[in-house]
Amino acid sequence: MFVQPSDSLIRIIDKNPFLILAIEHLKKMDYPKNLSIEDFCKQCSLPVHVFLSLVNIYNRNEVKLNFNEWNNEHIIILIDFLAHSHNYYKKEKYPLINDLLHELDIKIKTKEVKLLKKFFDNYIAEVIEHLDYEENTVFPYVKGLLFHTAPIDTNFSSAVYQEHHNDIEEKLSDLKTLLLHHVKFGNESYLARQIIFHLYELEYDLQAHSTIEEKLFIPLIQQLEKNNT
Amino acid sequence: MTKYSLVIVEPSELINFAIKEHLKKTSLFASISTFFEWEAFVQNTTRHSNSILIINPLLIVNKEKEFEKLTQKQVYLSTIAILYHHLPDAIIRLFGDVFYIHEPISKLTQKINQCLNEQKSNVNTKQILSEREKEILKYLAKGLSVKEIGEKLFLSPHTVLSHRKNISAKTGIKTIAGLTVYAVSINLVSIDEIDT
Numbered sequence: 001m002f003v004q005p006s007d008s009l010i011r012i013i014d015k016n017p018f019l020i021l022a023i024e025h026l027k028k029m030d031y032p033k034n035l036s037i038e039d040f041c042k043q044c045s046l047p048v049h050v051f052l053s054l055v056n057i058y059n060r061n062e063v064k065l066n067f068n069e070w071n072n073e074h075i076i077i078l079i080d081f082l083a084h085s086h087n088y089y090k091k092e093k094y095p096l097i098n099d100l101l102h103e104l105d106i107k108i109k110t111k112e113v114k115l116l117k118k119f120f121d122n123y124i125a126e127v128i129e130h131l132d133y134e135e136n137t138v139f140p141y142v143k144g145l146l147f148h149t150a151p152i153d154t155n156f157s158s159a160v161y162q163e164h165h166n167d168i169e170e171k172l173s174d175l176k177t178l179l180l181h182h183v184k185f186g187n188e189s190y191l192a193r194q195i196i197f198h199l200y201e202l203e204y205d206l207q208a209h210s211t212i213e214e215k216l217f218i219p220l221i222q223q224l225e226k227n228n229t
Numbered sequence: 230m231t232k233y234s235l236v237i238v239e240p241s242e243l244i245n246f247a248i249k250e251h252l253k254k255t256s257l258f259a260s261i262s263t264f265f266e267w268e269a270f271v272q273n274t275t276r277h278s279n280s281i282l283i284i285n286p287l288l289i290v291n292k293e294k295e296f297e298k299l300t301q302k303q304v305y306l307s308t309i310a311i312l313y314h315h316l317p318d319a320i321i322r323l324f325g326d327v328f329y330i331h332e333p334i335s336k337l338t339q340k341i342n343q344c345l346n347e348q349k350s351n352v353n354t355k356q357i358l359s360e361r362e363k364e365i366l367k368y369l370a371k372g373l374s375v376k377e378i379g380e381k382l383f384l385s386p387h388t389v390l391s392h393r394k395n396i397s398a399k400t401g402i403k404t405i406a407g408l409t410v411y412a413v414s415i416n417l418v419s420i421d422e423i424d425t
């Protein structure tokens with residue numbers, strides 16, 4: 001469903017509950033949701049086009065970036081959104097899945113689950129490295145471009161970005177496939193089910209996150225770089 | 230029902246448009262994206278895994294390696310070349326199927342259906358790996374490179390890669406780390422033999 005300014009927020013959440021993730025990453029969960037998108041955005045001082053771009057990407061729609069609509073303040077909102085998503089991955093989702101896999105490992109004690117846990121540990125290490133790169137290098141670099149502060153030396157490359165995203169998504173998809181098709185759980189299937197549900201939620205958010213970076217954030221950075229030269 | 234996505238990369242606006250409009254009517258695809266150049270396609274490459282790529286081979290001349298790398302990475306991607314006239318086999322070999330623009334367009338739909346059926350059978354039926362594939366999987370799990378496996382089994386790297394692609398299509402697992410867990414789970418290798 002392509003979301004329009006006149007749509008009711010409650011209705012679009014009802015159609016796709018994963019939109020709650022987008023609203024939470026914008027830190028707007030406490031605002032009333034029985035409003036149209038336009039009114040909701042007014043209430044929480046959010047530019048409508050920013051909100052629409054994000055929720056439409058969460059709804060898996062193609063979003064066209066109109067550079068003229070995006071001012072510096074809007075790009076800061078986008079950076080905060082991305083940073084908040086990182087917190088959700090690092091502080092909530094990964095530790096949760098990690099604990100469940102650990103419990104599964106203790107209860108089942110098979111070589112597959114042991115390896116699966118190792119696979120997940122390596123995957124997490126890789127993701128954290130990418131998220132840290134964004135937080136410590138990319139975000140400060142973009143803020144430097146926005147506020148014309150001292151140029152920050154960076155090897156930022158959109159190709160590397162995309163490569164990281166593909167690797168992260170492939171490993172997550174493998175983890176899901178292994179759990180769904182190839183690993184036996186005996187009496188502990190409730191643990192496997194919980195892990196699989198968390199993985200689906202994580203995958204949904206990560207895919208939207210990557211698309212937001214590739215279709216909005218990176219082109220906006222490139223535009224800023226052009227304007228600054 | 231699996232939703233497939235279609236990507237058309239063809240420099241002629243007319244042909245690009247005609248293929249898109251025809252295939253829209255078939256309702257086979259959840260999304261259809263069109264590009265006129267290779268670069269634009271690579272930059273916006275789709276994240277959907279079940280896809281058909283229809284492409285004019287002239288756009289990948291001198292970029293064959295890049296093309297192979299891209300298509301080999303995406304396990305559920307079928308490629309169809311749009312040909313205006315005959316091209317050397319070395320180029321044709323890179324594609325899953327070919328479609329000449331003077332052929333009836335129904336033939337294109339037929340070829341697409343064939344590709345989609347192959348993808349479905351790869352995904353849906355639990356296929357058993359062949360002996361050769363098991364052998365290659367064993368070496369992959371032990372950490373050998375495609376080149377090293379080729380040397381051990383007297384196969385070209387291209388053949389090893391093609392087996393690797395089939396293994397991924399049958400198991401649904403794309404990364405070496407994931408395939409290693411799988412290899413251990415079916416007792417192809419023991420935990421001590423792999424480098425974790």
